[in-house]
Amino acid sequence: MAATTIPFVVPRAPHLPEATWTAYLVTLLTAVPLLWRRRRPVGALAGVLAVGAVYGAAVDGPGQPLPYAVLIAFYTVAALCPPRVRSVTAVATASAVVASVAVLRGGDPRELLFTLFVLGAAFVFGRFADTRRAYLAAVEGRAAQLERANRIEAEQAAARERARIAREMHDVLSHAVSLMVVQAEAGPVAVRTAPERAVAAFDAISGTGRDAMVQLRHMLGVLRDGPPGGPRAPLPGAGALPELVARVRESGLRVSYEDGGAAAGLPAGVGATVYRVVQEALTNTVRHAGAGSAVVRLVLDGPLLTVVVTDDGRGPSPGGGGQGLIGIRERAAAHGGSVRTGSGPGGRGFELRVRLPLRPAEEGVPG
Template identity: 40%
Template sequence: MSALTDVGEASSRNRQRLIDTLVKVLPLLVLLLFSHVGGQRAMGEIGWPVPWSVAVLIEVLTVASLAFSRTNPGAAAGTMAALCAAQLITGSAPGVSAFSVPFVVYACAKYGSPRVSRSCLALALLGAAALGVYFVLIDLTYASQYQEAGVTQETFWGLPVRTLGSAALTGGFAGAIAVVFWLAGHLAGRRRREIAAISERNQLLIRERDQEARLAADAERMRIAREMHDVISHSMSVMIAQADGGRYVLQQSPERAAQAFETISETGREALTEMRRMLGVLREGDGALQKRPAPGVQDLPQLVEDVTASGLQVQLHMLSESIPRLPEGVGLAAYRIVQEALTNTLKHGGPQARAEVWVAVAAESGPALMLEIRDTGHGAAVTSDGGGSGLLGMVERARLYGGTVQTRAHERGFDVLARFPLGGETTTAGAQMPAESTREGEAA
């Protein structure tokens, strides 16, 4: 990416130099050529005598400095100042190259840094003053001719008034031109910088928007991953338990075997429906696909019934009338936590395990939905394989809605306690998993 940016910047600079050469340099060079078609000017009247070709070369180089006035305004201004000084010293000024000075002043004010802009203006004003002095010297050089012709001139401080007026007019005009072009470039540069700042802010907003979109997509993928984990883990556990039970009772009780196979079929269909619903969320971003509502606390009786049919004895203690209407996210999180806890008991509790589920609203400092799932399985005797994420998924679900999850393994079984605050803005208080939790690998 950096290499592509460098190539793009180099191409832009080359294009700017080409445009400046065609628009500024080439017309001035043509004008310079026409100015010298009539013959050779006298060079070095008040300075060092120089060949005509050298004076023309200095003018050409002065005009050529405009080619990089936008890409390197400071260097262009410095080069032009040195060449203009050389013209004054050699007595070859003013020439066509004088027209290039306002252009470089404008470029420095628009494209250069504040230091370059102010330095260029100072050089231009100094050059205007030097041009005035240059004209004074020219008039003094030809003063003897006026005296020989018998022309008397009014003097001031020993200098002809006409000479002082001409010098002041020339230097003042040159300085005024430099100030006007500097102000125009300064205003254009300020507008250019404002536009660049707005463009940079827009690019920053676009990057922030894209980053937020990526974060939202990552969060949605994590949510769908948790949903798929819960659905597949629970459904597969039920189907495996029913298949194992059906194999043993197939010869002894065909009716119970048929019931087990029917439960496997229903569980598989429900899992497939849940998978289609979640994949529908991925395919349809505009919500056009109709999906059934997500499960909630009101679906816990059916969940307990399905788990009981799988061979695990489960008792549900819940007064549906006492539970207020919950946000969909809180209800789904509570349902998945109970589902995950029962699935872990079904997988790791052993054949003699039993489970109880309590669901209630506790009035503490603030109302809260309380979940408690206790089983009489192997508890602390279960060996963790380190490959599961069920308990971590419980904690993450609760944390999304300001809730907490606590798990505890003991000799008589395993306990899961969850709490969701109700009746106010949910906070993002971090849920903790106590150190005594030993079922890190309970969810495959």
């Protein structure tokens, strides 16, 4: 409206007719349909053209350097309308402009060419705006999709970490508490019959508790927020199995251990898994099997490590095992291994057999 007002406030040449209020008001009406240009682009363009036709046919007033309202409405059609609508509208508008110039302006080629040029420019700018809007929408969509994928990946990583920590907590606490309970139950009997064995039982309880506290502090240190407070001891690996077997022997279970050198040089992740598997197997033997003896063997056959734990107890549980065996299967699956359980040799006792492939990629896999 400000642009269309300029020809009415600039002084005119004496030979030209005066600008009237009627001509001015009709000129301003060309801007009114633009209020609906986003909701009704074609309707707004038709309204602007209709008012312009009335002005050119019935009102003798100043002309406009540019058809401002027509250009804005035509730009909106190109930017917002679907392809078929904007194509039909473009052809109809160009035809109306050619007819208007031919009738009202005497068919001046220069004016016709200029009018078609500015209309074409408005149409091209409208298409550019639509293309940019579609591009930005696609970029925003990809960013939102990437954000969702990152969030899902973070949630899955957190779930895997929670499961790993749950396995570690279960293995540490279950093993330590089981040995401490067995030793505590044997303590009162030993006090009455063999005081020296009672002292050994209490020493075993103390040592098992201290070891459990060390491992729990390690895991809690990993979970603690903030920068690390200092170096932490590494997770126990296959090299710590002799100490584990010695602690279990103190509970009264006769345990023999054979590795044939297989425990040496294992990747850290595999070594930690082997330790936890043997720890959980011996814990189950102490708690549930009612066994007098157990055998732990590590067998290395090329790229395959087999961990075998057998006892002479009651044999497989009818329920198929609890959380401990589930944790063992999860640990083996993390390395692409397998777990088999069943009766021991000769149908006596219980046997756990875990197969773990050894590959370079196993290095660093959490146990």
